[in-house]
Amino acid sequence: MTIAEQPHVAAGTTPTAGRTAEYDGTTAVVLEDLALAYGRTPVLTGVTGTLRAGQALALVGPNGSGKTTLLRALLGMVRIVNGTARVNGQAPGRAPAGSIGYVPQVADLDPTFPVTALDVVVMGTVSALGPLRRPGRRERERSRDALGTVGLSHVATRRFGELSGGQQQRVLLARCLASRPRLVLLDEPFNGLDQPNRDALLRILSGLKSDGVAVVVSTHDLILAQEVCEQVALLAGHQVGFGPREEVLVPALVEQAYGAGPEHAARLLGLPVAPHLPTASPVLSSDEAVGADPLPVGTA
């Protein structure tokens, strides 16, 4: 399904048919009627929208809706079968090394590997160095800065595997920040985080945005999405909405994307759910009441 065929597309998402925006240095991601496939099977269609530098985009939708697929497509790891994508002004996969940071949903590092937190972060500087060059003082300096950004300077010399799960995730985020990317892609970064780590991550994301970094976050948490992201892409194998959060995270579109009823949609959005009123009993006249059969005991 293309965006034009969808009945409910948030305002501000009208595709600019046939036209690819010129890169002006302030636009991190531009998608136009994008369709993605694994092999021959399209799994996500009709995605059109823009993310500007210094803003965050939430990818939300039910399981299997295409959030991770879209993130991976921005890295050039998934086949584009229709439409176009520009990432920092380039086709996906063509961006200069280190200009895009990615933290996958499942840690790609064996925690039993005997390396310190700082060593892990330094790994993030390697791709931008080019072949045959090894990280030096400048890279270690940047890596210490990145650890500071995620509030973990004090664990620099601790073994990565000994850190808590939330700390490990923040170290992996620091690894992604060490190359000073202009676009950061995070797959379900809030999963399994306790409140302090969650708050810390929210602060880190705000700081990145203030520094002009663009952020794309996939999340199941629509309340968090509203808190941290100016833009939202609501997916369900196709685009249900893409635009400002207040236009996309609305009950009608959430119901549509999740195939949910109004109560479920309200809960997902953190809106008050109308209390269930007991079904009104028919009002009987006193004559009818007298003649009525008594309900058996225990009958609801």
Ligand SMILES: Nc1ncnc2c1ncn2[C@@H]1O[C@H](COP(=O)(O)OP(=O)(O)OP(=O)(O)O)[C@@H](O)[C@H]1O
């Ligand atoms: N490597 C793959 N090969 C074939 N199909 C895949 C592959 N990875 C994902 N898919 C399919 O693509 C669709 C979208 O998957 P994706 O992982 O992008 O969804 P998601 O929204 O991130 O889901 P979740 O919320 O469960 O993480 C699903 O139907 C999934 O089965």
